[in-house]
Amino acid sequence: MKKNGILNKDLSEAIAAIGHGQIMMIVDAGFPIPENAKRIDLAIARDFPDNVTVLKYILGDFIYERCIVAEEQKLYNPRLFGKITEIIDRCPVETIPHSEIIENYPDKVKVFVRTGSFEPWGNIILYSGIDAPVWFQKEGVITPDYYKERASYKEKTSEID
Secondary structure, eight states: OOOSSOOOHHHHHHHHHOOTTOEEEEEOTTOOOOTTSOEEEOOOBTTBSOHHHHHHHHHTTOOEEEEEEEHHHHHHOHHHHHHHHHHOOSSOEEEEOHHHHHHHSTTTOSEEEEOOOOOTTOOEEEEEOOOHHHHTOSTTOOOOHHHHHHHTOOOOOOOOO
16 A cells, blocks of 8 residues: 555546646646546545645646646736745746636647635646756756756645645
């Protein structure tokens, strides 16, 4: 039996299988996930588990290079936006209109992680990355300018509440 971290078999396998540049999306209970999409349904009850808790656990195992949320989250749910920007430390949290997320992302996402969140504009898009400090530390490898910031990233030790 696994000791800690993500115990959900499907979620653990999905994190291991996702490649650089592919998309994982943590969605609220109401997000319209396409029928043929890979779905990991963690929803048990209203707000259980919530999207922030799920995000924290996923980030314990997942290397990302981009994070996107709805513009409306920043404008109309600043408490949630603040929590997410506090957790996301590898890159700035980007925003796009919610309508763009609904229209353009469902067919691009490799895996959807459905939470029990009843949170306005609570969906979180994560682009998989590489562990740049590891990839660019080998002798003789030159880090291109566009990777310098990512290559100097220091993993933070975080506790999950």
